[in-house]
Amino acid sequence: MERIVAAALADSSAFALLADLCDTAGSRLNGSEGQRRAVAWALDRLRAGGLDGVRAEPVMVPHWVRGRESCTLLEPYEQPLTLLGLGGSVGTPPGGIAAEVLAVRDFDELEARAAEAAGRLVLFDPPWEGYGKTVQYRGRGAVAAARHGAVGCLIRSVTDRSLATPHTGIMRYDKGDTIPRIPAAALSVEDAALLTRLARRGPVRVRLEMGAAQLPDAPSANVVADLTGRELPDEIVLAGAHLDSWDAGSGAHDDGAGCAIVMEAAFLLKRLGLAPRRTLRVVLFADEEMTQQGGRGYARDHAGELPRHRAALECDSGGFAPAGFTVQADSATVARFAALAAPLAPLGADAVTPGGGGVDISFLADAGVPLIGHRVHGERYFDVHHSPADTLDKVDPADLQRNVAAVAALLWLIAEAP
Amino acid sequence: MERIVAAALADSSAFALLADLCDTAGSRLNGSEGQRRAVAWALDRLRAGGLDGVRAEPVMVPHWVRGRESCTLLEPYEQPLTLLGLGGSVGTPPGGIAAEVLAVRDFDELEARAAEAAGRLVLFDPPWEGYGKTVQYRGRGAVAAARHGAVGCLIRSVTDRSLATPHTGIMRYDKGDTIPRIPAAALSVEDAALLTRLARRGPVRVRLEMGAAQLPDAPSANVVADLTGRELPDEIVLAGAHLDSWDAGSGAHDDGAGCAIVMEAAFLLKRLGLAPRRTLRVVLFADEEMTQQGGRGYARDHAGELPRHRAALECDSGGFAPAGFTVQADSATVARFAALAAPLAPLGADAVTPGGGGVDISFLADAGVPLIGHRVHGERYFDVHHSPADTLDKVDPADLQRNVAAVAALLWLIAEAP
Numbered sequence: 001m002e003r004i005v006a007a008a009l010a011d012s013s014a015f016a017l018l019a020d021l022c023d024t025a026g027s028r029l030n031g032s033e034g035q036r037r038a039v040a041w042a043l044d045r046l047r048a049g050g051l052d053g054v055r056a057e058p059v060m061v062p063h064w065v066r067g068r069e070s071c072t073l074l075e076p077y078e079q080p081l082t083l084l085g086l087g088g089s090v091g092t093p094p095g096g097i098a099a100e101v102l103a104v105r106d107f108d109e110l111e112a113r114a115a116e117a118a119g120r121l122v123l124f125d126p127p128w129e130g131y132g133k134t135v136q137y138r139g140r141g142a143v144a145a146a147r148h149g150a151v152g153c154l155i156r157s158v159t160d161r162s163l164a165t166p167h168t169g170i171m172r173y174d175k176g177d178t179i180p181r182i183p184a185a186a187l188s189v190e191d192a193a194l195l196t197r198l199a200r201r202g203p204v205r206v207r208l209e210m211g212a213a214q215l216p217d218a219p220s221a222n223v224v225a226d227l228t229g230r231e232l233p234d235e236i237v238l239a240g241a242h243l244d245s246w247d248a249g250s251g252a253h254d255d256g257a258g259c260a261i262v263m264e265a266a267f268l269l270k271r272l273g274l275a276p277r278r279t280l281r282v283v284l285f286a287d288e289e290m291t292q293q294g295g296r297g298y299a300r301d302h303a304g305e306l307p308r309h310r311a312a313l314e315c316d317s318g319g320f321a322p323a324g325f326t327v328q329a330d331s332a333t334v335a336r337f338a339a340l341a342a343p344l345a346p347l348g349a350d351a352v353t354p355g356g357g358g359v360d361i362s363f364l365a366d367a368g369v370p371l372i373g374h375r376v377h378g379e380r381y382f383d384v385h386h387s388p389a390d391t392l393d394k395v396d397p398a399d400l401q402r403n404v405a406a407v408a409a410l411l412w413l414i415a416e417a418p
Numbered sequence: 419m420e421r422i423v424a425a426a427l428a429d430s431s432a433f434a435l436l437a438d439l440c441d442t443a444g445s446r447l448n449g450s451e452g453q454r455r456a457v458a459w460a461l462d463r464l465r466a467g468g469l470d471g472v473r474a475e476p477v478m479v480p481h482w483v484r485g486r487e488s489c490t491l492l493e494p495y496e497q498p499l500t501l502l503g504l505g506g507s508v509g510t511p512p513g514g515i516a517a518e519v520l521a522v523r524d525f526d527e528l529e530a531r532a533a534e535a536a537g538r539l540v541l542f543d544p545p546w547e548g549y550g551k552t553v554q555y556r557g558r559g560a561v562a563a564a565r566h567g568a569v570g571c572l573i574r575s576v577t578d579r580s581l582a583t584p585h586t587g588i589m590r591y592d593k594g595d596t597i598p599r600i601p602a603a604a605l606s607v608e609d610a611a612l613l614t615r616l617a618r619r620g621p622v623r624v625r626l627e628m629g630a631a632q633l634p635d636a637p638s639a640n641v642v643a644d645l646t647g648r649e650l651p652d653e654i655v656l657a658g659a660h661l662d663s664w665d666a667g668s669g670a671h672d673d674g675a676g677c678a679i680v681m682e683a684a685f686l687l688k689r690l691g692l693a694p695r696r697t698l699r700v701v702l703f704a705d706e707e708m709t710q711q712g713g714r715g716y717a718r719d720h721a722g723e724l725p726r727h728r729a730a731l732e733c734d735s736g737g738f739a740p741a742g743f744t745v746q747a748d749s750a751t752v753a754r755f756a757a758l759a760a761p762l763a764p765l766g767a768d769a770v771t772p773g774g775g776g777v778d779i780s781f782l783a784d785a786g787v788p789l790i791g792h793r794v795h796g797e798r799y800f801d802v803h804h805s806p807a808d809t810l811d812k813v814d815p816a817d818l819q820r821n822v823a824a825v826a827a828l829l830w831l832i833a834e835a836p
Contacts, residue, residue, distance in 0.1 A: 023615050026497050033495060077451060079444050082806055163581040164667065164806035190667070190809040197441050197810075249582065249608070388500055388582035391608040392615075 001343060001409045008268055008405030015397035017045070018260040018319070022250035022392050029247040030287050031063030031218035038243050039221050042259070042284050046225040049267040051282065053228075056221035059297035061287040063218035064088055066247060067211020071154070071185060074098060075205035076198060082188040084166035084248060084387075085210045086138060086155075087290060088173070089184045096209030097121070097152050097183070103199040106137075107144055118149030121206055123199075125192045128160040131382055135169070142184040143174050152208050153184040156192035159382045164188045167387045168246050170290055183210050220244070220286040222294045227266050229279035229415065236305065237415040238281045238312035238369075239265060239407070240360050242288030249390035253381060257319025257395055257403070259284055261374070265408035276415030278310060285360040288316065295360035299367070306367035311337075311414050313372035314358025315407060318385075319400045320376040322347055325410065326355025329370035337372065340413040349406035351375070374407060419761060419827045426686055426823030433815035435463070436678040436737070440668035440810045447665040448705050449481030449636035456661050457639050460677070460702050464643040467685040469700065471646075474639035477715035479705040481636035482506055484665060485629020489572070489603060492516060493623035494616060500606040502584035502666060502805070503628045504556060504573075505708060506591070507602045514627030515539070515570050515601070521617040524555075525562055536567030539624055541617075543610045546578040549800055553587070560602040561592050570626050571602040574610035577800045582606045585805045586664050588708055601628050638662075638704040640712045645684050647697040647833065654723065655833040656699045656730035656787075657683060657825070658778050660706030667808035671799060675737025675813055675821070677702055679792070683826035694833035696728060703778040706734065713778035717785070724785035729755075729832050731790040732776025733825060736803075737818045738794040740765055743828065744773025747788035755790065758831040767824035769793070792825060 025038035039056055046054040064087055071081040102120040104110045110122060122145035124137040135158050142153040157167035166188050173181045185208060187195070198204045223243060229235060241258030245251025266282050269275075285294030299306065313325075325341060327334045331354070338352035356362070357371025365371060376399075384390040443456035457474055464472040482505055489499040520538040522528045528540060540563035542555040553576050560571040575585035584606050591599045603626060605613070616622045641661060647653060659676030663669025684700050687693075703712030717724065731743075743759060745752045749772075756770035774780070775789025783789060794817075802808040 019615065023612070023619065026491075026495050034497075037495065077444050077455070079452075161581075162807070163579075163583040163801060164809070165581040165583065188806070190807060190811060193811055194441070194668070194809070197437065201441065250612070383581060388606070389580070389608060391582070391612070393608060393611055 001413060003272065004268065004409050004412055005405045007272055008401060008408055012397055012401060014260045014264040014400045014404045015395065017264060018252065018256050018395060018400065019392055021256050021259060022252050027247045027249065028243060028245040028251055030061040030220060030244055030290055032247065035220060035244055039223055042223040042243060045263065046223065046282065050270045051225035051227055051266060054225040057224055057301060058219060058221050059286050059293045060217040061220040061293045062290045063215040065213050065215060067091060067213060069210040071187065072207045074207055075203055081191040082164050082166050083185045084168040085212050086171040086184045086186060087168055088171050089210065089212050090181045091210045091212040092183050092208055096207045098205060098207040099151050101195055101199055101204040101206050103196045110144055114148040117145060120150050121152040121154055121208060122150040123154040123192060123195055125156045125196045131158065134158050138169050138186065139172055142171055142182055143179055146180045146182045150182060152182050155186050157186045157189055159189060161383050162189035164190055165387045165389050167385060168248055169386045183208060185210060222286050222298055223284040225282045227269055227275065227280040229277055230275040231277045233279050234308050235278040236281050236309045237278055237411055238283055238309055239411055240283040240285055240312060240314045240358065241316060242294065242360055243284040244287055244289055246289060246386045248388040250392060252390050252392045252395050253318035254385055254390055255316045257400060258315030260400065261315045261403045261407050264404045265411055268404060268408050269412060274412065276412055278415040280411055280415050288360050292359055295363045299363035306364060306369060309364060309369040311370045311372060312357065312361040312364050313374060313411065314361045315374040316358050317374055317376045318378050318381045319395045319403060320378050320381065321399045322349035322403045322406045323375040323377050324349050324351030326353055326373040326375055327370065328355065328357045328365065333370045341410055344406050344409060347402050347406045419831060421690065422686065422827050422830055423765065423823045425690055426819060426826055430815055430819060432678045432682040432818045432822045433813065435682060436670065436674050436813060436818065437810055439674050439677060440670050445665045445667065446661060446663040446669055448479040448638060448662055448708055450665065453638060453662055457641055460641040460661060463681065464641065464700065468688045469643035469645055469684055472643040475642055475719060476637060476639050477704050477711045478635040479638040479711045480708045481633040483631050483633060485509060485631060487628040489605065490625045492625055493621055499609040500582050500584050501603045502586040503603045503630050504589040505586055506589050507628065507630050508599045509628045509630040510601050510626055514625045516623060516625040517569050519613055519617055519622040519624050521614045528562055532566040535563060538568050539570040539572055539626060540568040541572040541610060541613055543574045543614045549576065552576050556587050556604065557590055560589055560600050561597055564597045564600045568600060570600050573604050575604045575607055577607060579801050580607035582608055583805045583807050585803060586666055587804045601626060603628060640704050640716055641702040643700045645687055645693065645698040647695055648693040649695045651697050652726050653696040654699050654727045655696055655829055656701055656727055657829055658701040658703055658730060658732045658776065659734060660712065660778055661702040662705055662707050664707060664804045666806040668810060669808055670810045670813050671736035671808050672803055673734045675818060676733030678818065679733045679821045679825050682822045683829055686822065686826050687830060694830055696833040698829055698833050706778050710777055713781045717781035724782060724787060727782060727787040729788045729790060730775065730779040730782050731792060731829065732779045733792040734776050735792055735794045736796050736799045737813045737821060738796050738799065739817045740767035740821045740824045741793040741795050742767050742769030744771055744791040744793055745788065746773065746775045746783065751788045759828055762824050762827060765820050765824045
């Protein structure tokens with residue numbers, strides 16, 4: 001393990017690999033050319049890294065396209081606003097929707113003012129209370145607003161800090177189709193605050209124009225590669241990340257960093273001539289951002305193998321300084337992984353607590369696979385998450401390499417354990 | 419003075435005034451409706467504050483309009499880029515200019531690669547070395563590129579930190595008109611870095627489309643108001659800021675904060691019933707951002723009065739925590755103002771050093787008027803400067819109020835001095 005950590009820290013190839021992904025593929029939205037370039041890139045790089053059985057395992061993914069979009073303040077005066085449509089949203093008619101804004105702080109205020117919502121664009125401008133709480137307006141805002149007759153939904157971007165930065169992400173409609181599907185977009189924090197203030201002074205009208213559309217599902221793929229185990233090749237320790245990203249920025253932290261970490265972890269062991277007792281499998285999942293067809297597809301296609309998956313680890317927390325791991329398993333397994341991670345203290349990666357593993361590997365839980373989530377010091381993560389600011393310059397090469405060291409070491413210890 | 423400071427610090431009206439400016443007027447570009455709203459707002463507020471001789475003094479200002487603009491990476495793949503056209507730039511033909519990018523670090527690299535510039539879009543991607551140095555690419559980049567046959571000029575936004583934030587600002591063409599006028603725009607730091615990296619790998623093509631145009635000069639005005647001196651009303655201490663802004667964001671720091679500080683400083687003295695020995699004159703200048711017709715016009719129209727201007731202070735450094743003042747005058751005058759400012763130490767506003775006063779008041783220097791520049795802890799200023807992120811939420815109300823305290827106190831001491 002010490003040899004692995006030392007070799008990882010002496011290296012700088014993770015950042016170069018991430019740069020190559022970001023620059024070769026660009027953004028990697030489901031169904032996009034960038035996503036196709038990324039799959040080809042990953043296959044090529046995994047082969048070049050000397051892994052075994054490098055393959056694309058096909059899945060079909062939702063194919064949402066953004067189209068042209070704009071949001072313009074019309075009243076009390078004309079001014080362009082900064083927006084990103086939300087993934088999965090319907091578009092507007094050509095020329096957009098011009099309507100008065102009903103600015104509310106949260107779901108409670110919408111319910112209290114439900115009678116005012118009909119024919120309006122509802123703006124949710126909640127304070128930042130952490131991602132888990134604040135993201136609800138992105139996911140459920142459109143349904144809540146449409147239920148009361150709103151013609152569109154705007155949200156404050158799901159972030160704390162902003163330099164006029166819009167943040168996208170998936171939204172969802174009611175499955176029953178009884179509630180109209182209205183267009184939904186995120187404004188920058190600054191512009192949401194502006195509309196909220198203006199709405200206290202008088203009528204606020206906005207034009208929202210979105211060319212978004214849902215096309216037929218598109219082919220994509222999980223990219224899979226093995227570092228074959230030397231004694232128990234049929235037993236698998238999975239190291240995953242997701243290859244898709246939103247279309248804004250380069251998806252450098254989300255989840256290019258995760259891809260670079262798990263790929264480099266495997267490459268590092270290979271370069272050191274270390275074949276662990278069990279097979280280490282790298283999986284770069286498709287479609288984490290929308291409907292997780294990659295994670296679902298892997299669990300389905302590998303159902304027969306899942307009883308022999310000894311653990312699955314996912315890196316999808318960004319490429320910031322390592323903090324440790326969360327483990328979704330029985331308490332004995334949590335304790336066992338905590339003991340394995342204890343020597344990672346010099347990397348700051350030894351904190352192991354019970355918690356989720358990751359969206360893509362969550363579909364392996366039913367088969368009893370212990371799940372491990374890679375954790376980092378992500379205080380700045382939501383500054384860039386799902387925004388055009390999620391770019392290479394936000395990743396510190398040394399932090400990324402420390403993650404490679406921590407992840408490679410932990411994977412080795414698990415795959416090697418007696 | 420202690421009474422002034424205490425009253426200022428007990429107050430919170432500067433932030434409310436700034437919010438009112440930002441929200442009532444919006445952005446305040448030369449020739450825009452927002453600029454007209456701002457002049458009307460200022461006249462109204464200065465009258466309501468009880469100042470004397472509140473008036474608009476007409477000046478004609480350049481009228482540049484941005485129009486629609488976009489920048490799209492075409493090769494090696496298609497991806498939208500984040501841009502703001504530079505003020506004063508010509509537009510592109512409809513449909514834009516599609517050309518290969520020549521990415522250079524600085525003027526030296528352009529000269530070294532001048533033979534490659536013809537027919538290209540030159541991108542200047544200099545490192546941030548402080549505003550004064552880095553802003554040269556915004557001002558002179560287009561001329562430098564066009565001299566070698568470039569068809570357009572892109573620059574890295576003039577800032578250190580970015581969350582995909584484009585920054586505009588004025589650019590200039592060669593007066594001789596021998597060098598073609600090519601369109602010029604600023605990319606976000608992230609996108610400039612992307613193009614630089616891509617250009618190291620192979621050909622990079624971009625489409626730049628800008629609907630910018632220079633219209634005939636438009637009427638605008640300096641807004642002027644006096645707190646008439648009780649003993650020497652013909653002697654004037656001028657307190658200035660500029661009312662115009664760029665069209666991105668609300669110009670909250672640049673220079674809404676300055677307007678709020680000098681207005682509130684005068685209102686505070688008025689509310690306290692303090693008429694200083696000399697007249698305190700508030701001037702909200704037009705057109706700081708482009709050609710300073712406000713500052714030039716004031717100096718011209720008040721030429722006869724300038725010998726009786728005892729000092730002119732300008733607030734145009736943003737509304738961050740106060741730091742002190744720079745003084746452009748003989749060393750005895752610098753020392754005298756430093757002595758006056760010494761009691762502002764509890765506000766952190768006592769640092770007085772030789773230095774410029776401000777762009778708008780610089781035209782008073784020839785008449786021998788001592789110039790004072792208001793200084794703040796502006797480490798974050800260029801994060802938002804000339805960008806859509808220059809918004810109210812970036813201003814701390816307490817910091818703003820401390821500036822009112824410091825500026826009101828210093829103005830009082832100068833206007834009151836025997």
